[in-house]
Amino acid sequence: MCGIVGWATYGSDQHHNRSVLEAMTSTMACRGPDDSGAWMARHAALGHRRLAVLDPAGGRQPMTLDTQRGTLALTFSGEVYNFRELRSQLISLGHRFRTNGDTEVVLHGYAQWGERVAEHLDGMFAFAVWDEGEQTLVMIRDRLGVKPLYYQSTPNGVLFGSEPKALLAHPSVALLVDSDGLREIFAFTHAPNWTLWKGMRQVAPGTVVTVGRAGVRERVYWRLGPMAHDDDRHKSIDRVRDLLDGAIRRQLVSDVPLGVLLSGGLDSSAITGLAAEALAEQGEKLRTFSVGFTGQEEQFEPDDLRASSDGPFVRDVVRQVRPEHHDIVLDSSELSDPGLRRHVITARDSPAGLGDMDLSLYLLFKAVRAHSTVVLSGEAADELFGGYRWFHRPEALQAQTFPWLVQRGVMDRTRGIRADVLKALDVAAYSADQYAAATAKVERADGVGNEEHAMRVMFHLNMTRHIRMLLDRKDRISMAVGLEVRVPFCDHRLVEYVHGAPWAVKSFDGREKSLLRHASAHVIPASVAGRTKAHYPSVQDASYARALQKQAAELLLERHHPVFDLADREWLQRATSLDPDVIPVQLRHDLDRILDLYHWFDLYSPRVVVD
Template sequence: MCGIAGWVSYEVDLTQRRDVVDAMTATMACRGPDDRGTWVRGDVALGHRRLAVIDLPGGKQPMSVTTPNGEVAMVYSGEAYNFAELREELTGLGHTWETDSDTEVVLHGYLQWGDAVVDHLNGMYAFAIWDERDRKLVMIRDRMGIKPFYYYPTRDGVLFGSEPKAILANPLAAPVVDTDGLRELFGFTKRPGWSLWKGMSEVGPGTLVTVSREGIRTRTYWKLDARPHTDDQETTVARVRELMTDIVDRQLVADVPRCVLLSGGLDSSAITGLAAVRLAEQGERVRTFSVDFVGQEENFTPDEMRDTPDSPFIRDVSRLVGSAHQDVVLNPEELTDPAVRRAVITARDVPAGLGDMDTSLYLLFKAIRAESTVALSGESADEVFGGYRWFHDEASVNADTFPWLAFRNGLMSQREALLRSEVGARLNLKEYVADQYRTAVAAVEHLDGESEHEARMRTVCNLHLSRFVRMLLDRKDRTSMAVGLEVRVPFCDHRLVEYVYNTPWSLKTFDGREKSLLRHATEHVLPASVRDRVKSPYPSTQDPGYAAALQQQAKEVLAEKDNPVFDVVDRDWVHRVSEVDAATMAPYQRIGLDRTLDLHHWFDIYRPEVRLD
């Protein structure tokens, strides 16, 4: 795992601008604390920060190969989980090796197959290859969009980086946010290619972008296709078990300490159980980490998203698999520490407004990094197997909008309540979300003969895999890499995603429960309590002290006369919410205060120019 950055210019001699590329690369030092490198030629400059995970002494980057017709150089972020098989195949085709790294395997795969190397890779990755033979840059991102990747077209080339901050460190990129950027920030639809920053775009998941003198071309090499599913229930469960076992085995490969994130839910517990079996075969004990809050278990109150606290289930899993477990227990002071909030905003480049769900994740990862460099996570299982509560809520499923915005009176859509009226009018979020929904639905492929219900559930699953999960993957990557921790997501293996996506909804829920396939495929490594547990999302503190601390910080912002946050946020709204009883504060009000404080710090850190046209 690493951070990459670069600059292609067909009219400027970049050998004279090494300092700029070094500055771009330096913004991502946290992504790669182990090493740095720069490779510069006339048309191109590549920068790299390395987090050493595979072949610690040998995987230095940028990495290049000299061919009879010119050099081919690469900067690479991520992991190719099938690199051992690819290495063997390429060896048979005449390739020789100088390292044991997966980076070298991917580079040689490009030399052998060109752009078609993407069809051979299993993993999470974002990489850029400069091919001197054609004087072109090729940028490639993994199928599910696990690793972030952004680019910024210029008059004579392109800037790129793992994160927007790398691109913004180049004087050619202006830190401008326009109406279009703000719409998605508050709309919560994950528009394909969106970046908050004007002129900057995301390399799409499963997409290849080529830059040459002729311009910029994009090609989608992978998407969710509708295919017939012919396996019966028993065969389907067995196939999911086989895939899950193989995926976890592959993703445990590392030359550094590994662990598993354990929440006590079905998803993370399944990963933990499978990992424990594999590591036991190697004579190792699995390490697990969980996040919790002071007094949460003792004072837990069921709400519309969570029926039970996590801790009892975590203990059950840890006892069953014999893990070396550590709880990271946080209090409101830690969760609302302005320094932690600023670290999260800097990591994510956007004022996301997720509050303690962001700060607790960051603090959890920081604690884990003291013990491990690689962590496996249960992220994305709900999108793949249909686990969220709104998948099973008829009103949300049939709503004429994204289900996560419709669930329980649209809590997430109420995030716009804090906007100044004139800003809300300009953003017109209702129409924006409706347009994004229509576009997303139109892109879904269906099979002939699908029932109306099966077709609708295929659409709902597609929306989550093509939109919703990508927000969560970005969040997890940014907050983990901010402390130099590599988080792997087994449920995003494209083989599993493709197989389960095309499994009929009736099979996904064959036992009358959510995630039936996963539950039955992994029940052999689960305690009964977790096997029967109802879905519970990532934890959030219920301590009223958290809301009270937000109110106090909001009052401090209100006391600032000309704070730019109030160019966007309604000052009166913040004042009213800062005076309500913290113990009875509505969820959308707490979210609004978190968003206000995020915006406050974001304006201070990035000094953006906001253009509301």
């Protein structure tokens, strides 16, 4: 897992711009604390920061290969889980290898298949290849978009990087945010290719972007479409079990310490049970990590997103699986530290976060990194199997908008923002346009009725929109502390199979995630199998709300701070005057967002234009 940066430009010789490349690469130091590298040619420059997971001694980058067509240079981030099989195939085709990791396999794969190498790869990845013979830069991102990749066109080419901060370090890139950037922060529709920064785009998941003298072209090599599903309930359960077990086994390959994030929910418990079985066959013991807050289990109060505390379920899993378990217990005073918030804002290059849930995730990942370099996590299970409440509520199905926006609360991100700003942005119209664009991409399978098609639209929106936010959050915060997080539920074979299953199969027992619940029943405790969906924990200690109010009151003293170009000063004054012991949870989330905006302005000094 690494950070990649670079550019292709056809206007001048780039050899004299090494200091610029080094400045861009240094912004990726957290993503790759183990090594740094640079490669330059007349019209291209590639930079790399490395987190050594496979073949620590041999995987230095950027990596080059001399071919009859000219030199190929690669900067690669991610993991290719089938690299050993591909290596054997390439050797049979005449290729010779110097290293034992996956990076060189990708490079030789490109030499053999060109940009079609993407279709041979099983994994999470984002990489760029400079083809000296063709004078082209080829950027490729994995099918589900687990690993990020950003780019920005220039007058003579493009810049690219794993994170916006790498591009922002280039002297030609302006720190400018316009209305198009702001709308998505408040709308929460997870628009494809979107970035906050004007002129910057993401390489879309499952897409190849090729840059040459003639310009930029895109080719989609994988998309989520209608899939035939003829298996009955029992065959579907067996197939899901096999696919998930296979994905987990492939993702356990590592030359450094590895573990699992365990919440006590169905998703992480299934991964824990299956991973423990696989490692036990090799005589190895699994590490697991859980997060909680001081005193919260004893004083836990159910809310709209969490009917139960994680602790008892985590302990049930630990008793059954017997891993090497670590409880990470956080104090609310840690979460309210402004310095922590600034770390998280810097990690995400954006104020579009989830408040204390991002802050605690950063602390969790930082604590995990002291024990493991790699962990497996349960992201995408809810989107894939139907775990969220909105899958089971008719009003969400009929709402003609993104289903997570029907569930208000934390999803409503406009409170505390000036009325004139919201009027100018017209967030409602933007959301409606995005919904229309997203649903237009859903192909209708032959013979599917209206209700079944509506459910398929629901699943498609979750797997192509909602999951993007969670994967980006996971990647940016974990890599800020040099931790690699793998996501077995994003295995594309598992995704294709489950996505094609009709709703009657996915919900056959009348509960959420029926297929996953039954496919993993043999490795999870009965208590977990019967547990309802609980979201990632949020701190309930009133002292956290009190700290937010205090920081917001201090912000009000900075009368000319640019945050008030967006934030409503009178709203903030009212929010700071409420009793923190009874402050609504939603209002606390709103304060989190205003403070995120404040620190983002301080850290980036952006020019914000609302038109």
